Amino acid sequence: MPGRILSTARIEFLIALRNRWVLIATAMMALFSLVLSIAGSAPAGDLGADRLSVTVASLTSLSVYLVPLIALLISFDAVAGEIERGTLPLHLTYPLGRGELLAGKLAAQLAVLALAVTIGFSVAAAVALQTGGPAALEGLPALFRLIWTSVLLGAAFLSLGHLVSSLARRPSGASGLAIALWLVFIVLYDLGLLAAIVADDGGAFTRRVFPWLLVANPADAFRIYNLAASDAVGAASGLAGAASSIAEWKPLSSLFFWPVAAAILSRLAFGRVQP
Amino acid sequence: MTILSLSNLTKRFGAETALDGVDLALAAGERVALLGHNGAGKTTLMKLVLGLIPASAGSVEVAGHAPGSAIARGLTAYLPENVAFHPSLTAREQIRHYLRLRGGDPSEAGAILEKVGLGAAADRRIGTYSKGMRQRVGLAQALIGRPRLMVLDEPTSGLDPVSRGEFYALLDDLAASGTAILLSSHALSEVEVKTDRLVVLAHGRKVAEGTLEALRAEAALPLTVHLRPRKGRGTALAQAFPEAREGAGRLTLTCAQSEKMALMARITGSADMMADFDVLPPSLDDIYAHISRRAA
Numbered sequence: 001m002p003g004r005i006l007s008t009a010r011i012e013f014l015i016a017l018r019n020r021w022v023l024i025a026t027a028m029m030a031l032f033s034l035v036l037s038i039a040g041s042a043p044a045g046d047l048g049a050d051r052l053s054v055t056v057a058s059l060t061s062l063s064v065y066l067v068p069l070i071a072l073l074i075s076f077d078a079v080a081g082e083i084e085r086g087t088l089p090l091h092l093t094y095p096l097g098r099g100e101l102l103a104g105k106l107a108a109q110l111a112v113l114a115l116a117v118t119i120g121f122s123v124a125a126a127v128a129l130q131t132g133g134p135a136a137l138e139g140l141p142a143l144f145r146l147i148w149t150s151v152l153l154g155a156a157f158l159s160l161g162h163l164v165s166s167l168a169r170r171p172s173g174a175s176g177l178a179i180a181l182w183l184v185f186i187v188l189y190d191l192g193l194l195a196a197i198v199a200d201d202g203g204a205f206t207r208r209v210f211p212w213l214l215v216a217n218p219a220d221a222f223r224i225y226n227l228a229a230s231d232a233v234g235a236a237s238g239l240a241g242a243a244s245s246i247a248e249w250k251p252l253s254s255l256f257f258w259p260v261a262a263a264i265l266s267r268l269a270f271g272r273v274q275p
Numbered sequence: 276m277t278i279l280s281l282s283n284l285t286k287r288f289g290a291e292t293a294l295d296g297v298d299l300a301l302a303a304g305e306r307v308a309l310l311g312h313n314g315a316g317k318t319t320l321m322k323l324v325l326g327l328i329p330a331s332a333g334s335v336e337v338a339g340h341a342p343g344s345a346i347a348r349g350l351t352a353y354l355p356e357n358v359a360f361h362p363s364l365t366a367r368e369q370i371r372h373y374l375r376l377r378g379g380d381p382s383e384a385g386a387i388l389e390k391v392g393l394g395a396a397a398d399r400r401i402g403t404y405s406k407g408m409r410q411r412v413g414l415a416q417a418l419i420g421r422p423r424l425m426v427l428d429e430p431t432s433g434l435d436p437v438s439r440g441e442f443y444a445l446l447d448d449l450a451a452s453g454t455a456i457l458l459s460s461h462a463l464s465e466v467e468v469k470t471d472r473l474v475v476l477a478h479g480r481k482v483a484e485g486t487l488e489a490l491r492a493e494a495a496l497p498l499t500v501h502l503r504p505r506k507g508r509g510t511a512l513a514q515a516f517p518e519a520r521e522g523a524g525r526l527t528l529t530c531a532q533s534e535k536m537a538l539m540a541r542i543t544g545s546a547d548m549m550a551d552f553d554v555l556p557p558s559l560d561d562i563y564a565h566i567s568r569r570a571a
Contacts (some may be wrong), residue, residue, distance in 0.1 A: 003375060003378070004375065004376050007372050007375035007376060008372075008376075010372075011364065011368065011369075011372045014363075014364065014368065015361055015363050015364065018363035018364075019363060085359050085361065086355070086357065086358075086359040087359050087360060087361060089322070089325075089327055089353075089355050090353060090355055090358065090359075090413075090416070092327060093325045093326075093327065093348055093351065093352075093353040094348060094373065094376045094377065095345055095348045095349045095376065095377060095378075096376050097345075274327070274328055275322075275327050275328075
């Protein structure tokens with residue numbers, strides 16, 4: 001079984017490489033990180049935070065938008081594309097389970113994403129270290145944390161991409177659903193919460209329900225965890241107070257829960273696809 | 276040994292019945308052709324055999340195992356109609372992957388591609404291939420691991436006659452080593468004598484089954500005879516064969532199989548009026564059209 005998943009992952013990575021997804025994802029992450037690390041370096045001295053932590057704070061805000069977007073772009077075609085090309089029936093007659101096929105695709109796409117964030121963020125870190133001197137080394141744990149949480153966030157959205165791909169069964173429909181999913185999770189969800197808080201005006205909702213709803217969204221959980229886990233990053237973002245009011249384990253559990261839950265959902269949806 | 280057995284196999288899509296109570300058995304080494312028009316139920320039958328879709332009623336067994344089970348998939352190879360692959364991969368990469376999925380040795384990919392005549396193009400991307408070449412990649416993947424059952428959906432549709440001959444030669448080798456082969460076609464002339472048994476489907480029902488000879492005898496279609504008169508003897512010949520139609524400088528008549536000898540005697544008796552004659556047996560496509568029509 002691991003052999004079949006590995007072989008699927010290898011062939012999918014090769015396809016991603018040929019389709020330039022590896023190049024596009026990496027270039028996108030590197031370019032944005034570079035811009036942020038150069039533009040965001042000005043306030044470092046005033047905040048009492050090291051140069052790299054400041055960069056990580058900026059990168060956190062960037063990743064919340066970019067990582068889910070790249071993940072959905074890479075993954076929405078996974079099932080629908082195979083249906084459209086007509087390659088799915090043949091795959092499913094091989095001694096390869098549907099779960100194994102999805103796992104192989106997920107592994108390859110996760111590798112693409114991990115490569116993109118690692119290279120992208122390393123570029124930013126190199127700039128911060130060069131201009132910030134040895135003090136910036138203090139930010140390295142925060143950078144490392146940012147990388148592995150980005151991979152977890154990406155894994156959740158890759159599986160969500162597989163989910164919409166299985167539900168839509170056509171690439172055009174899947175891409176529409178993927179965009180909708182991104183809008184809901186990344187933009188509308190926060191706007192909705194904001195509206196609810198304003199309406200509630202410090203009532204029971206704001207105190208009891210809101211913190212849970214905030215960590216229930218993987219993108220928010222990612223942001224809170226990264227800002228709360230490092231004082232320097234929190235200080236640089238100006239959100240230290242808000243972020244540290246939520247216990248660290250809550251967003252962390254959300255970050256581990258989502259990739260698993262999304263993978264299970266995508267497997268269930270794929271099981272209903274009849275080639 | 277029975278490799279594939281279908282009993283009362285039925286598939287309904289909503290109100291439409293795509294396959295209606297089909298029984299069929301394939302022994303090891305047997306080559307069976309499934310014939311039918313588009314929409315006759317051939318592809319549905321194959322998808323049921325492969326376990327890609329569930330049956331509405333009846334059952335399928337692949338060497339005693341449920342279709343689509345891990346064991347059944349391990350025993351079965353499939354060549355879909357209009358087989359497709361990811362265009363960015365080369366044939367070698369694709370076949371290496373399929374070898375690994377079947378637990379084979381990826382280094383055999385070269386030999387398998389050589390076997391289907393793609394040795395020289397093995398490292399080109401499949402996106403640059405012609406339809407016939409893609410079909411060969413499809414055949415190559417079906418040859419992996421000496422399957423016990425091969426399911427081939429319109430396998431020769433993209434191939435030229437020479438390639439078709441090579442294709443059937445490969446199938447003969449496989450059948451000789453015990454692989455049961457179920458292949459579909461919409462034309463009897465495509466499968467000809469290369470199969471042991473023919474099964475004709477129409478509107479989801481099995482309407483005929485047997486060897487080509489048996490089906491030919493059962494259809495009992497008349498022979499067509501052309502008579503070409505000698506110069507100046509046209510009128511005399513027409514009088515000798517009043518049942519014949521005239522046209523294109525010759526006389527054409529039909530004759531039931533049972534009256535063939537009597538007609539030959541008449542032709543011999545009128546030989547002095549004839550320059551030439553031809554006796555044409557009913558074509559394979561005529562026989563097939565007759566069976567399909569009779570079913571409808």
